[in-house]
Amino acid sequence: MEGLFFNVNNGFLEGIVRGYKSGTLTQSHYASLTQCETLEDFKTQLSATDYGNFLANEPSPLSTATIADKATQTLVDQFNFLRSNSVEPLSKFLDYITYGYMIDNVVLLITGTLHERDTHELLERCHPLGIFDTMPALCVATNVEELYQSVLVETPLAPYFRDCLSAADLDDMNIEIIRNTVYKAYLEDFYNYVSTIGSTTAEVMHSILAFEADRRTMNITINSFDTELTKEQRAKLFPAIGRLFPAGNNALAKADDIDQVRQVCENVGEYRSFFDNSGSAQANGDLGDFGVAAQLEDRFFRMEVHLNKLAFLQQFQYGVFYSYVKLKEQEIRNITWIAECIAQDARDRIHDFIPIF
């Protein structure tokens, strides 16, 4: 039945987003991008893609930051177009996408203020999708209570912050805990929300969000080795969703080294490959845990891209919007990576991006 009336409100936007998606860079685009000698070539090459003339009016010495900014700007413009043309419940769904960026921005601002960075510089570094009205006032706050009372209470993030109000002062460790607690709350809320807007959307989004949650769980576990974080605290940060939940989460909460993490992941078929080569990497010795983590991150991204691509195989659901934003984000990361490699003449690593199509 949802399929029957889906197009009444969302058909146009789904068409638009699928059109946007068909403009993502393909393997052949990447192939020609990686052949570029200079950033000027890079610009010429990009102008033949859907990005078009987005760099045409930039004066000549290009920087990678400009390219990344402009590329993000195209994504933001597209997103804003979608957002302003959408109606409930799609608009709410799109808002949910921005909450993730808002959390990042809040944490960025708090951390920045803690280290006494210039407020305006911090504001410029915020992700444009996660900007909200009262955001600048965040830099006044010195503890979480104040943060919540003065600014966050009127943002959509307020409910997520309620859980971590107890944290006393703001220091690096606490901020990290806040970030993870908030994100956990956000993921769980988003997970519940997508269950209410149709079974197809729920199906698609649950698989993506479940992976997102598991990824966070694993990251938290790996990053918390050899830190002050107690195991009970760690367990509290794990999102209560995902394919590792609950047994895997419990096991991860008790894990002490990366091998135990691997054992937990063995239980889920798709995650088995994450740690495949880690044995050989450890054999190298130098890389150690760090190498595994870096490799792992790469594989997480690949998995995310894969899941997001799957979202486009289903019709009449909102998952495509989420997936498009995520894929485009990955694409911007790729472009920036290639541009960075060209600028720094690190040609041997230029192929280390994650191809989407």
Next chain:
Amino acid sequence: MGDDYPTLFRSEEMSLMQFLIPTEVAHDTVAELGELGNVQFKDLNPTVNPFQRSFVGEIRRTDEMARRVRFFESQIQKEKDVVPIRPLYDSAPLVTVGPSAAHNIDGLDVTLAGHETRLGQMNDSYKTLSERTRELVEARHVLRETAVFFEKAETQQTDIRTSFDDSSAPLLQHDDREQQYLSSVQFDLEFVAGTIDRTRISTFERVLWRVLRGNLYMNHTDITEPFVDPATGTETRKNVFIIFAHGDALLAKIRKVAESMGATLYPIDANADKRSDSLREVTARLEDLETVLYNTGLNRRSELLRIGENLARWQDVVRKEKAIYETMNLFNYDVRRKTLVAEGWVPTRDFAMIHMALRHATEESGTSVVPILQELHTSKTPPTFTRTNKFSEGFQTIMDAYGIATYQEVNPGLFAIVTFPFLFAVMFGDIGHGLIIFFAALYMIFQEKKWARQELNEIVGQFFYGRYIILLMGMFSVYTGLMYNDIFSKSLHIWHSGWDFPEPASNGASYAVSNGHMYPFGVDPAWHGADNGLMFTNSYKMKMSIVLGVIHMTFALCLQLPNHIKFKRPLDIYANFIPQMIFLQSIFGYLVVCILYKWSIDWSTRDTEPPSLLNMLIAMILSPGKVDATAQLYRGQGFIQVVLLLLAVVCVPWMLCMKPYFQWKEMQMIQGQGYVGLGHRNGGPRESTDEVLENEEEGNGRAIVEEMEEEHEQHDFSEVVIHQIIHTIEFCLGCISHTASYLRLWALSLAHAQLSEVLWSMTIEKFLGLSGIFGTIALVMVVVFWFSATVFILCLMEGLSAFLHALRLHWVEANSKHYQGEGYLFMPLSFAKLDEKE
């Protein structure tokens, strides 16, 4: 060399030419050829990335120049007072060919860069100055507005104090002293004042309230005039605010919040005298700044004026340079990198012009090396190039929209010039409506020169583009209108009518009596208003549309013939054209003959009723040989019909089998001679005159040609059979459905006539009888309504619908009989077209 005059009948004969251009004259040659607009260059390095080509550096440079020119353009557009841009034909020419070209382009580059830096500096200083002015203006506003707050506060102070003190009784005795103290210092609460964006004021207030837990007193007022950002021209509106709070910590917090919210803070003194002092100071500085600002603005404007003088020329030059280098990127270097090798399609007729152009380019550039031009032999299909003028352009576009004619195929665009407006007019036949659109088209044609130069909006542009089509449509409509004797649904009475109406009989009906006259042209006006008038026109138009349709289809079918002769396909004549023609004529041609024959007989003198031709056609196919005696049209009808039907039936296997059979036989013959198809032909026979040199150069060219050769269709026998089966079925069914399709001529023309009659009888007719002043006013109003309805509904809407139907009849019914439309358009490098695109 083809015919003597360019013709629309077939597309131009094209040749693939190889240009060997010495590097030093390459630029000028391409420029010259671009002005000529006659060569379509082929990409000789399709595998090379765009940024690895030879002239990327130059393109990048022109891109940079183009960016600067765009920057100037946007600056000029943003300027509030209009900066005149001297039109292209009026501005000084800039020589970009010849020996001084490089120098001139370098000069232009420098000039542009100079202008950009100057303009940039001016913008910067203008911006900083206006920034400072804005700050001062804001400061002035803050000073003024806060003064108002303070004054208000002063008058209310006593109230505030008393109300405060009410709750703190022990302090009452100090009241007097405190009052004195207060009046001397005026104020002991500390405050922050500044300006902030109006959209943010509510957020600001909320955040502050929450941060300070309500421990503040805030006041704000609007600044009436908006602040204009000099760079972007956007307006921002701001508010002055003043916040009173107590304690350094709170004030620091307020300051921090304010700054992070984008507010500007101004130091304001609580003392009224000091405030007025600083107000004076601010005003004085503001005056100074404004003078400076005005001068800077003047300078900037004069710079822009200077730029405006040359902008059009620069745009032109930059655009052309870019096109030239992009074209040169398609070229290939020869082995020694001394010459550029180019290949391109050229109309064979224009060889002489191109030779001239090449020579001219060489002379201009002052060298003695002439580019070499030689023809290449290729098996690739050349592009289709039809020379049109402003009259035939529209008609050609109609046909091109269906498909570009295959190279040298008979071009239906030529015949559409007559058939299209005619078929339109058959559906639109009305003298009045025809005249309206005729004059509308005539008006557009008289405005041609003016309108062609200015930019029209999309809808008007469309009509303007088709003005000659509309003109002919109008003329033809007048003709068919005369035929139908229709003018705004009334009839013209030019000659003597052939019928008289005697006095009506008792039941009010009157029967027309022939008076021996014959109405010489068109429908007798006596039919107008007759009870059986509709019946008559109905039958007349229906039959007429069948007659016209069959003629049109036969004509379209005949156009196959020149194609088959031209491309030397005798088999297609015997296996396709002849059976198709017989099939069409034996059924539908016969129907047309019967229609004409039936019309020519005076049935009132015959003893049989006129037979129904539709039933006759059905009976001819369903029960061949048997003709009902009451429905007989002529003697021997049954026999003739059987013969015709047999002819048609024979044609089907003829079409189906003959072509595949002969092709199969041919294949057998070739295989019998011991040849086996390689599936790949070598690029034509080589002329081996000057072997060493030619092989090297030609080989170069050939290799490229061969590389790009399309995969030739494998002549698979099964494919031929399937194609032929489809073709046969399509034709046989098509004959029937297409003939029926021509009935739309009848339907639309009837609908048009009825609609215009309804419009007349519903509006004007009812008001004609009214007398007196109100009658006249009502009549005038109704006439206006009637006329606008005529124009918008009958001419525009009905016209569009008739247009579409005529279009369909050409595309589907006629084109399917002969048109292949598998060509591709000739797109030469042309500066003139470059301008159009912009």
